[in-house]
Amino acid sequence: MVATCLMLWSVIQQRVYETRVHDIDELRQRLLHVWRGLEQSLIDDADDQWQTRLHACVRASASGRHFHKVA
DSSP states (O other): OHHHHHHHHHHHHHHHTTSOOOSHHHHHHHHHHHHHHOOHHHHHHHHHHHHHHHHHHHHHHHTTOOOSOOO
């Protein structure tokens, strides 16, 4: 799930910081606004990517191979 979270966080971060944040209350409001507005397709894509990576890990483990990064 870490990869999913990182992908989503990069999108959230980009949207939140489109303009300068002036205080913590504004940051909180922007985060909530962006989170509520995330498209389901974006979440589904992030989840699909995570599942693809997970399956690659399982295949590598089952064959006794090691890996450092699965793209």
